Amino acid sequence: MNNREVMLKALTGIKLVEPGDDLGAITVEAFATNGVQPRTGDVLVVAQKVVSKAEGRYVEVAWVEPSERAITLAAKLGKDPRFVEIVLGESKRVVRHRPGLLIVEHRLGFVMANAGIDHSNVSTADGAERVLLLPCDPDASARALRDHIARNCGVLIGVIISDSFGRPWRKGTVGIALGAAGLPAVIDMRGRPDLFGRELRVTETGFADEIAAAAGLLMGQAAEALPMVLVRGLVWSAPEAPAAALVRPAEHDLFR
Numbered sequence: 001m002n003n004r005e006v007m008l009k010a011l012t013g014i015k016l017v018e019p020g021d022d023l024g025a026i027t028v029e030a031f032a033t034n035g036v037q038p039r040t041g042d043v044l045v046v047a048q049k050v051v052s053k054a055e056g057r058y059v060e061v062a063w064v065e066p067s068e069r070a071i072t073l074a075a076k077l078g079k080d081p082r083f084v085e086i087v088l089g090e091s092k093r094v095v096r097h098r099p100g101l102l103i104v105e106h107r108l109g110f111v112m113a114n115a116g117i118d119h120s121n122v123s124t125a126d127g128a129e130r131v132l133l134l135p136c137d138p139d140a141s142a143r144a145l146r147d148h149i150a151r152n153c154g155v156l157i158g159v160i161i162s163d164s165f166g167r168p169w170r171k172g173t174v175g176i177a178l179g180a181a182g183l184p185a186v187i188d189m190r191g192r193p194d195l196f197g198r199e200l201r202v203t204e205t206g207f208a209d210e211i212a213a214a215a216g217l218l219m220g221q222a223a224e225a226l227p228m229v230l231v232r233g234l235v236w237s238a239p240e241a242p243a244a245a246l247v248r249p250a251e252h253d254l255f256r
Contacts, residue, residue, distance in 0.1 A: 006233040009036065010218040010226040017227075019056035024148025026054075030228055031153065038149060043158035043234060045215035047227035048134060048178055049118070051141050051161050057133040059086050059117075077102055083117075083131065090115035090133060106134070109247035110178070113166060135161065138179025139242040146181045158183035158234075161243070162212035162219075168255070175216030177208035177243040184208075184238035186245045207236065208243055 011030040017023065027046075031038060038044070066074070066081035070088055074081035078099050088094075091104035095111055106115050116134040135141045142159040150156050161179035166172075177185055185208035215229035 008218055009230045011228040017050040017053040021054045023054040024145055028152045036230060038153050038155050038157050040155055043211055043231040045160045045162050045212055045229045047219055048161055048163040050227040051135050052132050055135055058130045061129040087115045087117055139244055142179035142181035160208050160212055175212035177212045180208045180243040184236055184241045185243045186241050187238040206246055
């Protein structure tokens with residue numbers, strides 16, 4: 001029998017990340033604090049918020065001047081026009097909207113609510129409202145963190161930058177991979193035989209998304225303060241692919 005086991009460990013004692021913090025140094029310190037020595041084949045899942053915070057991806061809402069388009073759309077949504085302007089600035093286009101809900105295509109291709117811009121777990125600055133954007137390039141953020149770990153720990157591991165997404169046709173948010181390095185974000189299984197020898201024709205596995213969703217069970221989405229989860233025991237043979245490979249091209253999407 002092929003016995004397999006995957007272990008997930010949330011790293012505790014991680015400081016509240018602020019703009020300009022060295023996320024790589026924070027990660028290496030978290031390994032030491034938790035008595036973890038990373039190994040080849042490990043995957044570190046890091047919450048998007050701490051990456052965005054370290055990269056200073058804040059916007060002060062009071063400083064935003066809304067456009068006429070944002071003002072008109074905000075009236076339909078029942079949202080602050082300044083917030084809508086920030087969303088539009090991070091978006092390629094508006095996909096759907098109704099009162100209280102704005103679905104857009106993010107500039108990186110993700111179709112998501114409010115371009116992933118969030119107020120939750122974001123501290124105010126001198127009492128002023130501010131929001132947090134996604135990282136400029138989540139795949140590059142994952143590569144940079146992976147390289148830092150390699151230099152300081154002497155081992156190459158996989159890194160995933162995760163976020164929580166809602167899903168069409170299903171309630172509830174789940175963790176997905178915004179960025180990935182050192183592992184195949186997508187595994188193309190087309191051409192492989194199934195259990196009965198039939199050739200798989202359409203199966204592609206969202207490997208990085210599956211890992212991010214599993215890590216989300218420990219990270220939580222409220223006040224858990226557990227933004228890093230180490231995953232050990234995964235096995236793969238597919239070539240490395242970034243999280244950008246998970247975005248379905250518009251011409252292949254029947255619902256856009």
